Structure formats: C-alpha cells, structure tokens
Amino acid sequence: MRGTQTINSKGHLTIGGVDTVELAKQFGTPLYVYDTALIKERARQFKSAFSKHSGLKWQVAYASKAFSTIAMIQLARELDLSLDVVSGGELYTALKAGFPPERIHFHGNNKTQDELELALQAGIGTIIVDNFYELQLLNDLCRDRNQRINILLRITPGVEAHTHEFIMTGHDDTKFGFNLDNGAAEKAVRLAMEASHLDLKGLHCHIGSQIFETEGFVRAIQLIYEYIERWSETGFQLEILNVGGGFGIKYVESDHPLFIEQYVDKIVAAVTGESERLGMAVPEIWVEPGRMMVGEAGTTLYTVGAFKDIPGIRKYVAVDGGMTDNIRPALYQAKYEAILANRAGEQADEEVAVAGKCCETGDILIKEARLPSCSSGDILAVFCTGAYGYAMANHYNRLPKPAVVCRLCRTRRSDACCPP
Numbered sequence: 001m002r003g004t005q006t007i008n009s010k011g012h013l014t015i016g017g018v019d020t021v022e023l024a025k026q027f028g029t030p031l032y033v034y035d036t037a038l039i040k041e042r043a044r045q046f047k048s049a050f051s052k053h054s055g056l057k058w059q060v061a062y063a064s065k066a067f068s069t070i071a072m073i074q075l076a077r078e079l080d081l082s083l084d085v086v087s088g089g090e091l092y093t094a095l096k097a098g099f100p101p102e103r104i105h106f107h108g109n110n111k112t113q114d115e116l117e118l119a120l121q122a123g124i125g126t127i128i129v130d131n132f133y134e135l136q137l138l139n140d141l142c143r144d145r146n147q148r149i150n151i152l153l154r155i156t157p158g159v160e161a162h163t164h165e166f167i168m169t170g171h172d173d174t175k176f177g178f179n180l181d182n183g184a185a186e187k188a189v190r191l192a193m194e195a196s197h198l199d200l201k202g203l204h205c206h207i208g209s210q211i212f213e214t215e216g217f218v219r220a221i222q223l224i225y226e227y228i229e230r231w232s233e234t235g236f237q238l239e240i241l242n243v244g245g246g247f248g249i250k251y252v253e254s255d256h257p258l259f260i261e262q263y264v265d266k267i268v269a270a271v272t273g274e275s276e277r278l279g280m281a282v283p284e285i286w287v288e289p290g291r292m293m294v295g296e297a298g299t300t301l302y303t304v305g306a307f308k309d310i311p312g313i314r315k316y317v318a319v320d321g322g323m324t325d326n327i328r329p330a331l332y333q334a335k336y337e338a339i340l341a342n343r344a345g346e347q348a349d350e351e352v353a354v355a356g357k358c359c360e361t362g363d364i365l366i367k368e369a370r371l372p373s374c375s376s377g378d379i380l381a382v383f384c385t386g387a388y389g390y391a392m393a394n395h396y397n398r399l400p401k402p403a404v405v406c407r408l409c410r411t412r413r414s415d416a417c418c419p420p
C-alpha cells in the first residue's frame with residue numbers, strides 16, 4: 001500500500017478515501033486513478049530537500065512527458081513547480097492549463113519550426129537546445145521576431161545510469177545533445193555565446209531513468225566542470241546547471257530506491273564542491289523528475305474476464321486492458337504488483353499471469369502475479385502505473401484510451417477536464 005491507499009470495511013481498496021470498486025462501477029475499466037496527495041507529498045519532499053541548503057537557487061521542473069493532462073499540469077502549477085515539455089502537444093497542454101510560460105522549459109532533439117514558434121509566441125522561459133540545427137534555427141526565428149530567449153545546451157557527458165549501476169561510456173552513442181568528449185559541446189558553447197538573439201544561461205544533462213544510485217549524477221557533474229575549466233578562455237558563465245530527471249521509484253518489493261533528499265544532497269554537494277574548486281559562483285540547480293513525481297501515485301483498475309489454465313504450465317487471467325494502457329511490460333519487461341481491489345485483504349495464494357486483451361502474445365501485464373484465486377468480474381488494481389502509462393497509451397486493436405480520475409476532478413474526459 002502506498003500513499004493514501006487503505007482497505008475499507010468492505011475489504012475494498014481505497015485511494016484518497018475513495019472506494020476503488022465504486023470508481024470502477026462509476027467510470028468503467030480500465031481506469032487510471034491518481035492519488036494527488038502523494039504527488040503533493042513528492043513535490044514537498046523535493047522542495048524541502050533543496051530549501052534546507054540556504055542561499056542555494058534551484059528549480060524543480062515536473063517532466064510532463066511522464067503524465068500530461070490539463071488537471072495534472074494545473075496541479076503542478078498549484079505546487080509551484082516548473083515544467084518540462086518536449087513537444088508542441090505537451091506545450092499546448094501546459095498553456096491550456098494556464099501554466100505560467102516563464103516557468104516552462106522546452107526539450108527535444110528535433111523541435112520543429114512550428115513548435116519553436118509556438119514556444120516563442122507563448123513567451124516560454126527556457127529552451128534546452130539539443131543540436132546545431134536547432135541553435136541556428138532558433139536564433140534565426142528570434143531575429144525575425146525581434147525577440148531574445150534564454151537557452152541551456154543539452155550536454156551528453158558520457159555517463160549512463162540505470163537502476164543500480166552507472167556506466168562511463170566515454171563517448172556517447174545517443175541521439176541527444178552535444179557530446180563533451182568530441183568537441184561538440186565546446187563548439188556549441190562558442191556558437192551560442194556568439195548568437196545574436198540567444199542568451200546562454202547554462203547546461204543541461206540527463207543521464208538515464210529509474211536510477212537508484214547517486215554516483216552517476218556526481219560523475220556527470222564532475223565531468224561537466226572538468227570541461228568548463230578547459231573552456232575558461234571562452235568567458236562562459238554557468239548560471240544554471242540542469243541535471244535532468246531519472247530518480248527511481250519502488251515498482252515492486254525488490255526495488256529499493258533512495259529518498260529524494262539523498263539524491264538532492266549528493267547533487268548539491270557535487271555542484272557546490274566543483275564550483276568552489278573552480279572559484280565560480282554556485283549556479284542555480286534544476287532537476288526534472290517525472291516518474292518520481294507521479295509514478296507511485298497512479299493505480300490502474302481492470303475487470304477480470306477470461307481465464308486459461310494450462311495444467312503444470314501457467315494460469316492466465318485476462319483483463320480488459322493491457323499493452324494499450326500500459327506498454328511498459330511489453331517494451332521494457334517492466335515489473336508490477338497487483339491486488340484484487342474488491343477483495344483487498346484476502347490471502348494471495350495463487351500465482352497467475354495477468355494477460356491483456358490485445359492480439360499479441362507479449363501482451364502480458366504481470367508474468368508472475370500473486371493473487372487470491374480470482375473470478376470473472378473481480379477488479380484488479382495494478383500499482384505504480386502513474387508514469388509513462390497514460391502518457392504512452394495507444395490505440396492498438398482500436399481500443400480506446402481509458403479515463404483518468406483524480407481528487408481534483410472526476411470525469412471520463414481526462415484531457416477535457418478542468419477547462420482553463
């Protein structure tokens with residue numbers, strides 16, 4: 001049980017005091033249910049982890065790619081977060097939600113001219129420039145519009161972090177950013193400083209996702225400072241250092257992520273330490289959590305339908321959703337845990353495979369789920385689906401996208417709820 005999840009006197013799972021079985025009845029399944037109290041708690045933890053470092057300037061930007069709806073962006077606004085968007089669609093959603101444009105940061109490795117124009121027209125705060133094409137295009141567009149814009153350059157530091165490990169790749173084979181080791185980053189810094197309509201405020205890096213250690217962040221920060229030292233004669237001033245997102249969460253019992261404060265403390269120590277070493281002012285530190293902000297707050301409800309028991313091999317329990325509402329198990333072999341929401345207190349004495357309803361053998365949501373022996377009509381609750389579930393939902397087999405309910409508003413039309 002996470003956040004505000006409990007079991008009520010009927011033996012039903014409740015979230016935020018609301019009976020999930022009633023939610024399933026009212027809105028149908030599959031259904032994404034968000035515990036907004038837990039999202040608020042995560043935002044509070046980030047803010048308090050930073051604010052205890054007195055004198056430090058910082059921003060926590062919610063990476064909206066993890067879950068972007070108008071209601072969610074309005075919550076991010078209420079929580080005084082900044083916002084990271086990666087497309088015209090995410091930017092449009094943010095603007096529709098009334099998010100202050102100056103606190104929006106725009107990412108992406110191939111922003112189109114239309115997207116950049118929308119960003120400039122909306123007056124967004126910062127564009128994270130990813131490549132030489134964009135650097136030129138953005139400067140030209142600003143010149144045509146007689147407008148200036150703050151930018152960060154996305155740097156690829158040669159560090160890749162995954163869960164418990166980080167790897168020094170030396171040179172990075174990735175589509176994102178300016179590589180440090182081959183001179184691309186230095187050239188980008190020089191061009192950005194010369195650009196007539198761009199104000200280069202600093203650097204950005206993002207080293208991976210679902211990270212359970214801090215060494216990768218520290219190593220990336222150290223590398224960036226090593227290069228800044230080498231570029232000293234360019235006159236480049238690091239006013240902002242954005243270290244990206246990637247903070248890992250507990251999907252299953254065997255996951256042991258760090259506390260938010262542990263990540264933040266190590267990042268702050270590395271940035272302040274390196275700045276002191278070079279005799280520089282400590283830059284403003286930005287982070288971009290997506291999964292950490294919303295992952296554990298989301299639960300997906302399904303209705304159990306058909307069964308297939310292959311004696312001695314496996315028992316399949318099929319639900320009314322699958323890889324359309326959560327593609328992560330099929331795409332990344334991601335693991336999840338589930339319970340029966342209508343029989344939440346009962347002993348989980350059977351091991352089954354939870355199958356989706358798509359025409360694809362790999363459409364298995366949980367390969368080895370421990371559940372009470374279930375019947376058709378039971379409501380299955382899969383935990384921790386708040387990040388990259390709805391966001392990556394698709395219409396394979398022409399299945400519709402499920403609704404989202406949260407404490408803020410309850411409606412079937414998730415994207416149309418809470419109109420501005």
Ligand code: LLP
Pocket residue numbers: 063066084107206208209210244245246247288289290291292328332387388
């Ligand atoms: N900042 C940048 C530049 C990113 O590319 C990402 C994620 C984030 C922040 C947020 O990362 P988070 O804190 O959520 O780990 N679909 C995959 C995850 C892809 C992440 C892409 N970038 C998944 O479902 O695991």
